[in-house]
Amino acid sequence: MSETNAPARPDPVGLAIIQKQLDYVSTRMGWAMTRTARSPIFSQSHDFSCFLTDSQGQVIAQADGLPIHSGGGGFAVRAVLAKAETISDGDVFLLSDPYVAGGNHLPDWTLVRPVFVEETLCGFACNRAHQSDISGGVAGTYNAGATEIFHEGIRLPVLKLVEKGKVRRDLWDLLLLNTRCPELMDGDLLAMLGSTLVGGERLAEIARRLGVDVVRSYFEAVLDAGCAALRRAIKTLPAGEYSGEDSSDNNCFEELDVPVKVKLTVKDGELHFDFTGSAPQSKGFKNSSVANTHSAVYLAVAAYFDPSIARNEGTYRAVSITAPNGTVVNANAPAPMTMNTVFPATEIIFACWKALAAADPVRGxxxxxxxxxxxxxxxxxxxxxxxxxxxxxxxxxxxxxxxxxxxxxxxxxxxxxxxxxxxxxxxxxxxxxxxxxxxxxxxxxxxxxxxxxxxxxxxxxxxxxxxxxxxxxxxxxxxxxxxxxxxxxxxxxxxxxxxxxxxxxxxxxxxxxxxxxxxxxxxxxxxxxxxxxxHPDAVVADVNDGIISKKAAREIYGCILTENTKSIDLPATLALRDTLTSPAG
Known part of the structure; x- marks a missing residue:
């Protein structure tokens, strides 16, 4: 299409509307999953995430679910684009492996459904969900004795689970054979398929209503707007270099210092997180994949800045990451990884938060x-x-x-x-x-x-x-x-x-x-x-709610309550706080 015939870029109101529509599609996918899944981990606890990407595998909406899942979801879709021999209307892909398929850890299975309109690929509707069991050393996927990824369960490269609308029964049966909970998995996979069908149909409706070329333009504009918004927020930070560190004191088998170190560079509306100096990859299952590390960093950034900034992948174009190979933030195969969505993801987030707080503690x-x-x-x-x-x-x-x-x-x-x-x-x-x-x-x-x-x-x-x-x-x-x-x-x-x-x-x-x-x-x-x-009133409320004791109110917060604990003894409290804040106190 020539530049003169290219669709006009949407105005800010149009951008806001399309982002809300995409977020709503993601939310509708989550409703479908919660209401139809068999496993309590989904129907009651919501340990899954639904997201949408454009045709290049860039996340454009992730309104429903857990940020550690969906922040790196683009890695999975881009693995499909790179490895699938054909992508047709009615196909659905399945993957999990962190080394070859853009996964974060093996229990999180990702369904990727391409969305076609007028024989043109417009995007993908995806659901990443933590399965109840995927075989491996223990029921429930968390094998604390694992020292290789082979101990953790079945590894899924990019697979075509549904081909042009027809489920591959051979692959489906293979999956059910590799779980201790086949009854749950059978229902859960159907629920995942249903949720991506809901998302795909609604994404296609938007594309048909606006036109394929127009919706592609909108998707790119949404990504650009996210990037611009985060760049503006970053420019409110003082330029410079800041550091943060958090650590574990074990590798699951012995006491051992396992630091996650980051150097943050703030410059020209961009953030660079360099994890050089972090611990070597761990013997135990607390190692991070590339996708998981990106998710953790994106989560830290999203939680630090204005929550109104869109959470699409364009937002994070202003964020770059150095994660050295062979470390806990980018382990080499066959390191085990099942714990990585919690640890070392937590240490990654905390290290980033500490570095960001060094730049501006008010938002820490x-x-x-x-x-x-x-x-x-x-x-x-x-x-x-x-x-x-x-x-x-x-x-x-x-x-x-x-x-x-x-x-x-x-x-x-x-x-x-x-x-x-x-x-x-x-x-x-x-x-x-x-x-x-x-x-x-x-x-x-x-x-x-x-x-x-x-x-x-x-x-x-x-x-x-x-x-x-x-x-x-x-x-x-x-x-x-x-x-x-x-x-x-x-x-x-x-x-x-x-x-x-x-x-x-x-x-x-x-x-x-x-x-x-x-x-x-x-x-x-x-x-x-x-x-x-x-505030003394907050201290009183905490005492009466059982959150803190009267002793803590006095010794830590400098507040002396009346005998009935309904209010502060103001003269006594002021005197105590004067004592505690004085140099001698």
Whole structure:
């Protein structure tokens, strides 16, 4: 098409409308998935993400799901474009492998449906979903003993699951043979196909209404607008170089310092994140793929800047990344990777946040607590179940102007996971949830305090297998900013039937358990700002809500409550705060 015949670029109002329409399509895909999927990990917890790309595999909408999934979704679609021999109307592709197919880790299977209008490829409708089980060393995909990716389950290159509208039964049967939960997977794959069909039909409707050439122009304009918006935001930061670091203290098998280091360069409306100096790739399954590292960096950037900036792949054209081969942020095959969407993704995000906060702390985010919950599996009614202990999820960190969220899940989801209904869990699994309550004094103190940790206890009524992934046990679980404190660390205990004492479990491992009680103490999020600057009314509310104790109110926040705890003893509080803020205090 000549330049004179090219469609006009849309105006700002048109851009906003088309972005909202694309985001709505993504959201509709998520509704279809939630309402039709078999596995509770999808229908109750929403551990999946729907996104759309243009015909070149650039993400144009990712409104529904988890940012750690969809931020790197373009890598998967571009792998399809590079490796598929043919792409036809009615095809649907399936992939997962982080080394050859643009995946982040093996349990996240991505369905990629091309969308054609007038025999022209307009884009792709995609769903990336964490499967309940994909074989491997343990049920539930998290094999803490893995030292190679071959220990973690079936590896999927770019495959054509549906060819011109017809499901390939040979491949479908192969997939069902490589899971302990074939009944769940059969229904879940159908739900994923349905969600991408919904997205594809609606994306095609937009293209038919506007015209194929016009919609392509709109897609490129949406990407350009995202890029321009982020560049404007970046230019509000002082140019320069800033550093950030976060770390783990283990490789799943032994205590070992595993740092993630980043040098951030801010220049001319661009951000460059250089991870040179990060630890070598790990023996255990805490290694990141290229797609996963990009997702984590994009998440950190998105959470730091104005939330109204579009979350399409054009937005991140202003972001570049150096991730050296053979490190925990870009491991070489056959390093195991199943834990990477949480660790080291969390350390990547925290390192980026710390570097960004060094540039401008006003917009900084205190650290969310690291995860301490695990996964139980076993047999019920002749089928294998996989149960995530989501109710022991950790808390979020505070920002300037807002307290951290309670029980918000790990930071890589940004609160996108849904907490399942306890009664539904007791109906679905052989469990009884004893209690789930906030841990008093676990929230990181600050002018804006972190979210509170959780005390969760569940009774497993039948023998089961428990896999632990308790990075959030210990001290390195969150951090405070601008005078705020870190949250309390977590812990995990079991008490077997007939025993009267708790046993602390190792942070990573697989354990065969009789009926037992499991206790998860989830950590608290970090606080932002000086605790003595917290408004006394907020302190009173926290005491009455059980978030902090009267002792913490006095010793940390400098607030003395009246005997009935309904208000502040103002003269006593002012005197105490004067004492605490004086040089001698």
């Amino acid at each position: 985010c205190a650290g969310w607590s690291k995860v301490a919950y695990g996964v139980s599996s076993g047999q019920r009614r002749g089928e294998t179940y996989v149960m995530y202990h989501w109710h022991g999820s950790p808390a979020g960190g505070a920002v300037n102007g807002r307290d951290g969220f309670h029980i918000s899940g790990h930071v890589t989801t940004l609160g996108g996971l849904t907490l399942p209904n306890a009664e539904e869990y007791e109906h679905t699994y052989p469990v009884r949830i004893i209690h789930q309550e906030f841990r008093q004094d676990s929230a990181g103190p600050g002018k804006y305090r972190g979210g509170a940790g959780i005390d969760y206890e569940v009774e497993m009524l039948e023998p089961s297998t428990l896999t632990t992934r308790s990075e959030g046990v210990g001290a390195l679980v969150s951090y405070g900013l601008e005078g705020g404190g870190s949250g309390a660390g977590g812990d995990v205990y079991i008490r077997k039937n007939g025993e009267c004492a708790d046993t602390r479990l190792p942070r990573y491992g697989t354990f065969q358990m009789p009926s037992m009680r499991l206790t998860i103490l989830a950590g608290g999020g970090g606080g932002y700002g000086d605790p003595l600057a917290r």
